[in-house]
Amino acid sequence: MAKTDSFFIRASVATDGLNYAQQSIDLGAYVDALGKSVLRIHNIAVQYGDPTDVPTVVPGSSGIIGFNLTTQSQSSMVGAADRSIIASGKLLVTSGAGGELSTYEGLDVAPQHWTNGYLVGVEQIYLATDQTAAVALDEINVVLECTVETLSQSAAMALALSQQ
DSSP states (O other): OOBOOOEEEEEEEEOOSSSOEEEEEEOTTTOBTTTTEEEEEEEEEEEESOTTOOOOOOTTOEEEEEEEEESSOOSSOOOTTSTTEEEEEEEEEEEOTTOOEEEEEEEEEOGGGSTTOEEEOSSEEEEEEEEOTTOOOOEEEEEEEEEEEEOOHHHHHHHHHHTO
C-alpha cells in the first residue's frame, strides 16, 4: 500500500441545543474505490463550541453534548456497536448549586485508539451532534489527520460496499 504525507480535514456541525443535527463531509477528492484510492483517518481532535464559548448549564444540573462521525447518514446518535461509527465522544458539564462548573470530555471511539487508524472507502462521511437542553454550546468542530492510500481494485470495492 502506497501512503502519502498526512493532511487535515476540518468540519463543523451547528446545533440548536435541542435537536439532532448532522453535516456531511465530502471525501470525493480523496476516495475513489474504482480508482484504488481510500482515506485512512489516523487521529481526530474535537472542539466543543468555538474557542470563546464557555459551556454552561443551569446551576445544580448537568448536561451532555455528544458527537458521532459515521460512514452512513443517521437520524439519531449511534453507539460503538453500529458498523458505521468512525468516532464518538461527549462533553459532560455539571454545575454545583453555587454555579461552579465541572467538565469531563471523553472519546468513546476514535481512530487513534486503533493500531492503523480507520480506513474509509466511502465518498461522504457524516458529523453529527446532539445534546441535552441544559448545555449551552452551538457547534462541534473536528480536525481529522488523514492519509490517502492505494488498494487493489477488489479490496477497495469491498471496503466501499461494507461501509455504505
